[in-house]
Amino acid sequence: MAIGAVRRTAVLLAGVLGLSATASGCSLMSSGSSGSPSLEHPTLRVGYEAQVDVAPLYKAVNSGLFADAGLRIELQQEPSDADAIKALSDGKLDVAFATHVSLFKAAGAGTQLQLQGEAYQAGANTMALVSLPSLGYDDPSQKPSPRIAVNAPDDLGVLTTKSVLDTAGVAQNKIQFKTVPFATMADALQNREVDAAWMVEPFITKAQKALGATIVTDAARGATLDFPISGYASLKKFADGNPNTMSTFRKVLAQAQQQASDRLQVQTVLKDYAGVDAATADLISVGSFPTTLNAVRLQRVADMMQTSQMLANRLDVQSMMPPNEQRG
Template identity: 55%
Template sequence: MATRAKALRLVAVLITCVLTASCGLFGGSSDGGAADMERNVIRIGVLPVVDVAPLRIALNEKLFEKNGLQVTLVPQPSEDEAIKQLDSTLDLTWATHVNFFRAVASGTELQLQGEAYQAGPNSMALVASAGSDYDDPGKKSAPTIAVPSKDDVGALTTRAVLDTAAVEKQKINFKTMPYADMEGALTAGTVDAAFMIEPFITKAQRKIGAKIVTDTARGPTLDFPMSGYASSKKFAEANPKTLKVFRDVLREAQQRAQANKLSVQDSLTSYADIDQPTAALVSVGTFPLSLNPIRLQRVADMMDTEDVLSGRLDVQQLLPPGTTN
């Protein structure tokens, strides 16, 4: 009997070991299916903007790690440079939809992996210096406006908003410069206004007393889809399971950011070179939970209308297979 009892205990121990080792088969694993992923390390290009706060939250709360994915965020000098680095130093990158679509139109093969941000009140705006008399979008018939690029979301939405104020698009003089140089240009008076996004708007307000001439997320650009994440098509085709895990974690992070705007503002102090009082004043828009082809097509169609693209771009072709919303 003693031998039989020992044998039964041995069997019980073996069964326990097998169940413990293979718990992933029954949904109890904490690696989120990491064993099925083609790779578990990805590098994502980012800039110091509100849009990427959910990624910071995901890292702080170890959401990627819990799903078996090791993510490194790599600061980039510009969106264009980040897109160029795909398949070399980066696996994915953040950028505005406008810059992604421009890259596609120029022959770059991309696949969108998630939406990052949608504009809210005063999350993007035309900003003037404290002493400027430019206090209404229709006040100047030929304004000089600072933008990061003449073909980016700033120029696109500025043209749309000033058009509604009866300012002729061809009379707008765009002056290109990085966001970091815009405060100096406003103070020097070399531009009438600057297109800014957060947290640059709030930083300029606190540092030089800048004022908002007009919110550029209104009228035709109300709730405008701002930015997202993309990989090269080559990387996407080689790593569909890895990117599915990324999208799942991103959705959870976006959900947390949307539910707790204070966590977004708090996270800015860790990467956007602003203090807590400034971060607390930053306007926060919306963090979409999924890729929506109808919403994204709105951006491409506006680019077509404004001649930023030479023809209509079908955004559905840029989404992962099977993605419909």
């Protein structure tokens, strides 16, 4: 999911390194049988984008949850999924955040990835086709060849837009997609360059507040109801060489995801990194934050991608799971 942001690295917290042994002779960084295994790579460079999806990650870093486990996290803001995955391949990131569609496209193209966590799952109006009253587009079946802004070509926006408009009786090959960054979609609507824009939060609420924008259709309905949106991945080679580090990352992330079940915590932390004020944050629609990697759930995304010809062949998501992760 792309945003027009300049990459910036923010080292938010120092890790807890070299902890002294406790009276029982164990610590978070010891390798004794009674303690946690030592971390091969106690500093991780993790990419993120200023969206609701990463609220648990951001809060966990900021509150010291990762540091308490001996893991130092350096957050790097990425302008797009493509940039994040490239930074991963170039060795500039250890863990990348991206839509599952972007990650699976990369895997289908030959990049050896290992999934490290699910970030976000769609809820009501967390992704939607948004228009303006002046454009006269208030029903998904209203235009036989709608012009739709999406943040990236052949990504989540294209996949889910095709699904919901197909259900409404619009031929998929008649949809005209235009790539527009989230940050300038409102301008594209005002300039009548598109009939609607596929948006996620907080951009939906911002457009509603600033322009009186309306939702043509929720993009998480029918075949895309409760759709898995985004997650975290590392290169398989890096994960294989740092199993204790990545296991610790997954465990802390799961704790953070669990804490994000409190909607108020999510809305509060959005003010710190997503460029929204308190009043806007309070109105944002929030989906769910899975606490486990679920290959069955994610296979749904890969299979829809193959059906939509985003993947030439069927991708076995289970093959991208960390060792010992369950299928369901």
